[in-house]
Structures are given as C-alpha cells and as structure tokens.
Amino acid sequence: MTKAKLLATLAFVALPTFAAAEFEISGYTGTQGAPHSPVTMDDPNNGGLTSYTFGWEGKPFAMPPYYGFRGTWWRTDNLGFGIEYTHAKVYADEQSLNDTGYKRFELTDGINVLTANATYRWNDKFANGSVTPYVGGGLGFTFPHVDIEAAAGPHTWEYQITGAAARLYAGAKYDINDTWAVFGEYQFTYSHQDIDLDNGGNIKFDLITNALNVGLSYTF
Numbered sequence: 001m002t003k004a005k006l007l008a009t010l011a012f013v014a015l016p017t018f019a020a021a022e023f024e025i026s027g028y029t030g031t032q033g034a035p036h037s038p039v040t041m042d043d044p045n046n047g048g049l050t051s052y053t054f055g056w057e058g059k060p061f062a063m064p065p066y067y068g069f070r071g072t073w074w075r076t077d078n079l080g081f082g083i084e085y086t087h088a089k090v091y092a093d094e095q096s097l098n099d100t101g102y103k104r105f106e107l108t109d110g111i112n113v114l115t116a117n118a119t120y121r122w123n124d125k126f127a128n129g130s131v132t133p134y135v136g137g138g139l140g141f142t143f144p145h146v147d148i149e150a151a152a153g154p155h156t157w158e159y160q161i162t163g164a165a166a167r168l169y170a171g172a173k174y175d176i177n178d179t180w181a182v183f184g185e186y187q188f189t190y191s192h193q194d195i196d197l198d199n200g201g202n203i204k205f206d207l208i209t210n211a212l213n214v215g216l217s218y219t220f
Helices: 003-019 094-100
Strands: 022-033 037-043 048-054 067-074 079-087 090-092 102-107 113-121 131-142 145-150 155-159 163-175 180-196 202-219
Touching: 022 079, 022 180, 048 094, 067 113, 090 094, 094 102, 113 163, 131 180, 163 202
Parallel strands: none
Antiparallel strands: 022 067, 022 202, 037 048, 037 202, 067 079, 079 113, 090 102, 102 145, 113 131, 131 163, 145 155, 163 180, 180 202
16 A cells, blocks of 8 residues: 555544534633742842741732633544643732732733643533532643832842643533533642842742632633
C-alpha cells in the first residue's frame, strides 16, 4: 500500500470519530477567596530577607471581576480533555501591608491560572439525564499581573510567568436544551508564585484559592 493510500485509509477510519466529537465551551463567574499564606520576601528596599504570613482579600465583584473560561473535547460519553483559564485576584489585607511596610501588594489583573484539564462526567443518571455531575482537574502554570510597591519603592507592575499551577473542581450541569446548559461547581486552585522585583529582589509564596462558580455552557 502506498503512503497516499495509507493516509487516505487512516483518514477514512478516523473520520467518524472526529465527526462524533463533542465540544463544550463554558464561561463562569462566582465568589472567590484565598486563605492566609506564608510569604518569603528578599526585598532590598524593604528590610532584605524576611518572612511573614499574609492575609488575602479576593474582592471577586470589584473591577476587574473574577471569571473563567473552559473548553472541553469529550472523547467519550464520560471522559473529556481541554484547557481552562481563570482570572482570580488577591489583595494583601490592611494588616499585612501595615506590618510589612508595603504600599501595595496585589495580583489584581489576575492570578491568571492556565491549565490542561481532564474531566469525568456521569451521563443520564439524574433527572432523566438533564442533570450531569462531573469532576475534574488540571495542571499548568500561572502568569499573574504583579502590582507590588514598598514604601521606599520601586513599583513592580508587570505580567510575569511565576510558577506551576493546578486545579480541582466538582459540580453539576443542568441542560436547558441540546445546546445550552447552566452549571454550578466548587473549584480549588493552587499556584506557586516566584516573583521578581524591579529592584533585583524576589518574593515567593504558595497561593490557594477557593471558589463557588456559576456559569453557562455551549455544546456543538
């Protein structure tokens, strides 16, 4: 068999699989926060090498708001793979700023977690198939917008790729019709932040967020 015939045969065999593929695009918002976390700071303009436990505020409804998007390619009735982007935020609380001497300490144009996901769903199990529970998770990286300024300066204000990230989620989807659905879920994210300051310093911490999401999905 020639190479051209082999490729044609493989394409013919694969065509039904691709034709039957189900793609789902989802968007969501909700409420999001973050627990306290230890922060290691090596800042020449703010005391050199120090460590402190920061408290965080999420402010999910303040501009820019909390939101996310997920794309899923369902390879079987139950298993899908895709990508997801989440724009979450954290602000150091007032006590943390006062205790550490920072004027600003924020990741507020997004912690920006991007992951490759795997999702498992249970089809046709509840409410005559209208309600579909699911669980999933993903691995990737975080590229936050850093907004950090010590009282003595300078002001680090830029996007950086800062480390690895992971997420877990569980929820349920309710089908409005064959194309549209609404869903609600709990989502956990972890990201490692290794931030370079404009003065040559460095700040490191692990950041966890917890969120309750509501959203809309479109399937085609």
